[in-house]
Each structure stands twice: as structure tokens, then as C-alpha cells.
Amino acid sequence: MRHRIAHRKLGRTTPHRIALLRNLATTFFERERIRTTLVRAKELRPFAERLITLARRDDNRLHARRLVARHVHDTRVVKKLFDSLGARFASRPGGYTRILRLGPRPGDGAEMAILELLGSEYKPKGKEEKGKEKAHPKAAEVTKGAEPKKPRPQGGRKKKAPEPTAG
Numbered sequence: 001m002r003h004r005i006a007h008r009k010l011g012r013t014t015p016h017r018i019a020l021l022r023n024l025a026t027t028f029f030e031r032e033r034i035r036t037t038l039v040r041a042k043e044l045r046p047f048a049e050r051l052i053t054l055a056r057r058d059d060n061r062l063h064a065r066r067l068v069a070r071h072v073h074d075t076r077v078v079k080k081l082f083d084s085l086g087a088r089f090a091s092r093p094g095g096y097t098r099i100l101r102l103g104p105r106p107g108d109g110a111e112m113a114i115l116e117l118l119g120s121e122y123k124p125k126g127k128e129e130k131g132k133e134k135a136h137p138k139a140a141e142v143t144k145g146a147e148p149k150k151p152r153p154q155g156g157r158k159k160k161a162p163e164p165t166a167g
Contacts, residue, residue: 008043021047022071029077029085033116041099041115047071048115052096055086088119 010017024044028034029051036044051071057064065082072078089096095118102112 008039010040010043022073025051026072026074026077028115028117029072029081030074032120033114035102035112035114037105038099038101038111038113041113044115045097045099049094049096051081052085052089053094055081056090057086085117092118 010020012020020040021044024034024036024040025048028044028048034041034044051068054064054068061082065078068081069075069078072081098116098118100114100116102114104110105112
């Protein structure tokens with residue numbers, strides 16, 4: 001039975017697990033989305049949401065900043081948390097993240113997921129407008145001054161090499 005067991009161990013010792021969560025959280029807040037295993041994403045989610053809730057605090061900003069700095073060791077990320085992310089989620093009472101399942105990883109079959117902050121959805125570059133197709137700029141330069149390529153001859157099997165003569 002798993003009574004009173006709060007977190008997954010992730011196959012690591014306690015200091016290693018804490019370091020892993022801190023590194024994942026720092027990268028997550030820096031990029032606002034992270035691709036990792038589903039189990040790690042599920043463990044990172046409450047850790048990250050707790051830090052965002054601290055960043056939303058208005059009563060004692062210095063103390064909250066120091067509490068966040070215990071877990072996030074990059075000052076740029078702490079500044080981003082308090083300046084932009086805290087303001088973005090000021091009116092939201094929780095649930096700042098979303099987990100998107102990706103399926104199994106090809107190498108070992110581990111279930112993969114994307115953890116992202118709400119409001120920072122992925123916008124693919126190539127799907128701006130379906131009707132317009134942009135030509136590759138280098139391809140246009142190559143076709144301007146170059147001669148058209150000659151088609152390669154389509155040969156079958158090579159002929160057998162001639163046998164050496166005795167002499």
C-alpha cells in the first residue's frame with residue numbers, strides 16, 4: 001500500500017532528486033515549456049506551481065523572492081518569475097501549467113510529455129497561412145544563375161568485370 005507517500009523517488013537519492021527538480025524548474029521557467037518524461041513532468045508540476053504562487057505574493061516580496069531563490073539558482077529566472085510570470089498569473093487561483101502527452105520515446109519506450117505554462121502555447125513557424133508557401137531563399141539564389149541539372153543515367157546492374165588472362 002502507498003499510504004502517506006507524497007512523491008515519486010524517480011530512481012534517485014534525495015539530494016539528486018532535489019537537484020533534478022531544481023534544474024528542470026529553472027529550464028522550465030526560462031523557456032516556458034519543457035519536454036521530459038511523463039513521470040518527471042508530473043513531479044515537476046506541483047514544484048513549479050508552488051514557486052509561481054510565491055511569485056504572485058504581494059505582501060512580502062523580498063521574503064518570497066528569497067524563498068524562490070532557494071530552489072531556482074539563476075537570478076535571471078527569478079527576476080522573470082517575479083516580473084512577468086507573477087503578473088501574468090495574478091488573477092488565476094492556481095493551475096498555471098498544462099501537461100501534453102506525446103507517447104513513448106523510441107529508444108526505451110518511456111512515456112514522454114510536454115509541460116508548458118498556460119499562455120505560452122506552441123505556435124509552429126511553418127503553419128502561419130496554409131494558402132501561401134514561401135520558397136526557400138537559398139533555393140531561389142541557386143536557381144537564378146545556375147544551369148539546370150542533368151538527369152543522372154538510370155543504369156541497371158553493372159557488368160561483370162573481365163576475367164584476367166593467363167599470360
